Amino acid sequence: MHAEKEILFRDSASKALLDPQLRANFRRAMDGLITKRRNQFPDPRDLQDLRDLSTAIRSRSLLSLPELLEQFEANCTKNGIQVHWAETCEQANELILGIMQAKGAKTLVKGKSMVSEEMHLNAFLESKGIEALESDLGEYIIQLDGETPSHIIMPAIHKNKDQIARQFSQKIKDAKYTEDVDELTAMARKVLREKFLHADAGLSGVNFAVAETGTLCLVENEGNGRMSTHVPPLHIAVMGLEKVVARLEDVAPLYAILTRSATGQAVSTYFNLISGPRGTDEKDGPREVHLVILDNGRSRMYADPQLRATLRCIRCGACMNHCPVYTRIGGHAYEAIYPGPIGKILTPQMEGVGVRHDLIHGSSLCGACSEVCPVEIPIPEILVRLRREATHEDVGSNVLGRGTGRTAAEDWAWRIWAGVLKRPALYRVASWFATRFGKALPAGAPLIKNWTRTRTKPVPARRSLSERMRAEGGSHD
């Protein structure tokens, strides 16, 4: 049944729970972000209006995604941006390598890009002798330690100041130990400035891609995005194919809700509109701009009317900030590029629902995520759908790995469950036994054992409600 070995979320989540420092770091950080977001939306009606608008824009974009992508490519080309298409991460990596080799580029400075994480671009380039340096402060911090982001907006949120201070003093040349945040930032800035000036190429992600104008929009707070895309002679942008919107005016509401949802900012410090390489009469900017558009399973999601909503995501991170599971275990426990609730629906669709079956079940379906999602992605509904896909190969979908999470034991369990519950006479017998002998079930019985790790055993009442109503006799129609 199982195609590949299942990655057990339960194991990594349990391990993360044993780290009280990590839990405290995340709880504090997430509480702060929740408060900041709340302060940005004092009027729930205004928030709902903006959500409605944002959801409509993203839905409309996806509805005509193929046409928009064609229009976008045509307009980018007109603007002098060279567009490349990659179906897989491997192809995207090779494309970027090819672009760099054609220019003889040996060093790359990177603005923040989750798609490049998805591609494992840094490791790939390093294996080809190219240095890729992260210039977003959070990304830079975790790169020093060889780690991956634990959050899609704040990649180093799992670390506290002391940890970073220690790390800088050990890993940055000529650095002295300090816990002063400004000094630490200045240290990183000094290293990065040097790199910006001399890098052969710069890489960035894309927040919004505008079809009607062929523009790449980039949202950032540190200015490193502008440096990475502006200073080196070669700029390479990477984006998932879902990022496109029809018009420039679509961007304003999405931008407004993105920054407010993500960091509780009304606007970010920088908003870049990139519309091509340096013009003949211009004194700065890259000589060449390339754009790599990645599929990596996205067109499969696009083809399914329900799962398509996954692609509405604008990567704000609000779902993880509000998730009771993410808050307690942090991003690394997901063992995936995209953590938290959005990761719970994205990762299984990209990697296979069988391999990620346990992750799909790593949710209480509480709905805190969809309640705050700026584009109203129904994450719990999609999780339930993916649970169904994981255990049934005949749903008539194109979901990767469908049916490979199926086990005979679970099949039988549900069959027996339904067999009893659709037959009132059987249920009556079962509940009679439960109420008479339920107490006698050992706390160590399978499943009950899991329950009683932190709880006392649930004990059924001595007489069920049905039994008592039968005894009352008078209330049946």
Place this chain on the structure above:
Amino acid sequence: MSDKPTKVYFYGTCLVDLFFPDAGMAGIQLLRQAGVEVVFPEGQTCCGQPAFNCGYWEEARDVARTQVALFPKDLPVILPSGSCAGMMKVHYPELFHGQPDEAQVRAFSARVYELTQFLVDVLDVKLKDLGEPVKVTWHSSCHAVRDLGLKGEPQALIGQLSNVELAPLSRTHECCGFGGTFSVRQPEISGVMSCDKAADAEATGASVLLSTDGGCLLNVNGTLEAKQSPLRVQHIAEFLWERTHAR
């Protein structure tokens, strides 16, 4: 609704049936106290939510069909559970989408109410508190609020009781960690969430934690008992009935 219904169906739900029958009885009594005749059809089992949430939709449908068939008349169907009411009202139409009996199921779903919702929004009851002063706290279950869309009806009912002080939880909208099969599939993370909820409830200084959901109650109660906490849990129906009926 201008004319208040005089007759309703009551759906007990499996957890209330087996673990909280007193709450079920109390719910029926509250409805009767409000002048409504209560019909309790024989043959009730479970709404099918566990199988639905785990992706076993055929099994969920089999069970759901047998339940819908028990409520043929055009009467409101009242549940002492936000989660099961959410399943029947919001998710049944999803579960039966494209099935031959979809229209019939949708008509049924339209008649479904959670108990406090019905008491406040339809019957507009006014409760008179006959109990001693007490401090309580309220756990709003995720499914009651986010699936079904409760808008504070239970708190409104508690607010009608003159001798009851409602001390809110500090994280009132955070999941208690039950999540149905989640509690046994992911026991570690579920356990931590449950312990946090129990600690939050204890910190309010209340003597009882109220909820309209059996799953949450079972979960938080088991957690409190394991900690040997003096704090009790109680289904809101039972609490309201205890406070308002003359003995």
